[in-house]
Amino acid sequence: MGCPGQYGYIGKVSSQRTRGVGAAxxxxxxxxxxxxxxxxxxxxxxxISLRDVATKAGVSLGRVQHYFRTxxxxxxxAFERVNDLGAALVGQRLADAGDSSPRTVIRAIATExxxxxxxxxxxxxxxxxxxxxxxxxxxxxxxxxxxxxxxxNLLVLLLTTARDAGDTRPDLDIDHEARLLxxxxxxxxxxxxxxxxxxxxxxxxxxxxLDRVFTS
Amino acid sequence: MGCPGQYGYIGKVSSQRTRGVGAAxxxxxxxxxxxxxxxxxxxxxxxISLRDVATKAGVSLGRVQHYFRTxxxxxxxAFERVNDLGAALVGQRLADAGDSSPRTVIRAIATExxxxxxxxxxxxxxxxxxxxxxxxxxxxxxxxxxxxxxxxNLLVLLLTTARDAGDTRPDLDIDHEARLLxxxxxxxxxxxxxxxxxxxxxxxxxxxxLDRVFTS
DNA sequence: AGCAAATCAAGTCAACCGTATCGGAATGGG
DNA sequence: CCCATTCCGATACGGTTGACTTGATTTGCT
Numbered sequence: 109m110g111c112p113g114q115y116g117y118i119g120k121v122s123s124q125r126t127r128g129v130g131a132a133x134x135x136x137x138x139x140x141x142x143x144x145x146x147x148x149x150x151x152x153x154x155x156i157s158l159r160d161v162a163t164k165a166g167v168s169l170g171r172v173q174h175y176f177r178t179x180x181x182x183x184x185x186a187f188e189r190v191n192d193l194g195a196a197l198v199g200q201r202l203a204d205a206g207d208s209s210p211r212t213v214i215r216a217i218a219t220e221x222x223x224x225x226x227x228x229x230x231x232x233x234x235x236x237x238x239x240x241x242x243x244x245x246x247x248x249x250x251x252x253x254x255x256x257x258x259x260x261n262l263l264v265l266l267l268t269t270a271r272d273a274g275d276t277r278p279d280l281d282i283d284h285e286a287r288l289l290x291x292x293x294x295x296x297x298x299x300x301x302x303x304x305x306x307x308x309x310x311x312x313x314x315x316x317x318l319d320r321v322f323t324s
Numbered sequence: 325m326g327c328p329g330q331y332g333y334i335g336k337v338s339s340q341r342t343r344g345v346g347a348a349x350x351x352x353x354x355x356x357x358x359x360x361x362x363x364x365x366x367x368x369x370x371x372i373s374l375r376d377v378a379t380k381a382g383v384s385l386g387r388v389q390h391y392f393r394t395x396x397x398x399x400x401x402a403f404e405r406v407n408d409l410g411a412a413l414v415g416q417r418l419a420d421a422g423d424s425s426p427r428t429v430i431r432a433i434a435t436e437x438x439x440x441x442x443x444x445x446x447x448x449x450x451x452x453x454x455x456x457x458x459x460x461x462x463x464x465x466x467x468x469x470x471x472x473x474x475x476x477n478l479l480v481l482l483l484t485t486a487r488d489a490g491d492t493r494p495d496l497d498i499d500h501e502a503r504l505l506x507x508x509x510x511x512x513x514x515x516x517x518x519x520x521x522x523x524x525x526x527x528x529x530x531x532x533x534l535d536r537v538f539t540s
Numbered sequence: 541a542g543c544a545a546a547t548c549a550a551g552t553c554a555a556c557c558g559t560a561t562c563g564g565a566a567t568g569g570g
Numbered sequence: 571c572c573c574a575t576t577c578c579g580a581t582a583c584g585g586t587t588g589a590c591t592t593g594a595t596t597t598g599c600t
Contacts, residue, residue: 152460154370157557170578179558233459240456242518243449244368249518256520281532287521288529292504295511302458302465304472305503313504320536373587386548395588
């Protein structure tokens with residue numbers, strides 16, 4: 109889970125080179141999904157047609173249909189991909205952080221979940237499109253919930269570490285605190301996307317909140 | 325602004341009874357828009373067709389098209405209506421609150437912005453659908469921004485009152501605090517809609533946050 | 541009463557959609 | 571070399587969509 113480039117929607121596990129050209133299978137699938145994500149960022153999740161995707165990817169409609177038997181499968185693959193991409197970004201941040209303080213790590217994660225540049229803005233925009241769809245598609249909601257669950261567990265781990273090190277009040281309700289942080293970051297992200305405040309302000313608000321959690 | 329029953333999309337200001345049947349004009353328009361909102365809650369913003377709306381409202385397609393020349397106008401009217409409805413709900417809460425303490429009022433507002441029952445859940449679900457659309461439609465974003473701006477100003481006012489009364493730390497950064505609260509509530513609302521936590525948990529998190537803002 | 545505007549059901553249309561099908565090219569194992 | 575398999579471009583089809591047109595009916599004002 110969370111390994112980029114591995115989506116199981118075709119039944120096999122990864123690049124297999126069984127028959128035919130086979131070799132560049134994943135790469136071409138990848139290219140189509142990227143076109144889908146780009147279009148979602150431009151026009152939203154709906155209003156996307158298979159023909160638009162084909163044009164954007166620079167391939168024929170037939171090819172798109174070859175890799176995704178239905179439109180639903182295609183969108184599902186795009187959803188998986190944006191989830192994997194997000195997980196990869198956060199994972200990279202975690203790896204880079206090394207043994208920094210919990211507060212530093214949490215702030216780094218927050219930075220990764222805010223639209224601080226065009227790349228993040230686009231990814232979050234796509235994420236919000238899928239979130240809106242999750243409200244009427246239960247399986248999408250389940251996947252999203254799992255993702256938030258992972259982030260929640262990560263925050264719980266970090267906060268526990270901090271508390272044990274004496275960097276927070278000893279009676280800190282860690283579960284509530286993790287929910288608060290994650291919800292706050294998500295809300296700030298949405299409001300920043302809308303333009304209600306700037307990325308800088310959003311980060312400052314995160315810092316304000318962290319000031320109140322950490323004692324050191 | 326925010327007065328329910330008054331939408332300016334037809335050019336006149338309110339019920340005018342100029343010619344023809346005239347009298348029930350607003351009422352019928354209202355009925356159609358309500359069908360739109362119901363459908364958005366069921367299937368999302370897209371995937372809605374004029375024929376679906378007509379069926380849901382129990383009227384003919386011709387009637388729908390008579391009151392809204394284009395689909396875009398219809399959706400825009402629905403957007404205005406859900407905004408007005410939300411403003412009315414918050415306004416009612418404010419009126420009911422009378423001269424309660426700022427903390428109580430803020431908590432009441434938060435309650436109104438969380439999916440605590442089916443009515444609120446549906447309204448917030450519709451709101452999120454429009455928020456997703458606002459990411460690719462600038463005018464929708466502008467309207468949303470204005471709404472958040474009003475809520476922000478309201479929170480600033482309440483927090484200032486509390487600070488002047490000595491119920492908060494005197495050096496409280498009110499602007500940041502208002503942004504924090506509003507973003508938190510919005511994030512909690514989204515996460516609750518997804519099912520990441522329950523309305524009760526969300527309210528408890530709000531209380532946790534308020535505990536940290538108010539000293540009394 | 542009579543006129544004009546408002547109302548609105550029904551039908552039509554062109555555009556676009558997702559999907560299915562077909563035919564052939566490319567490919568690599570046997 | 572051969573053939574099964576993958577790949578994929580081209581084309582077509584049935585269905586739905588938003589928009590438009592038409593004509594009948596209703597309503598309020600004079």
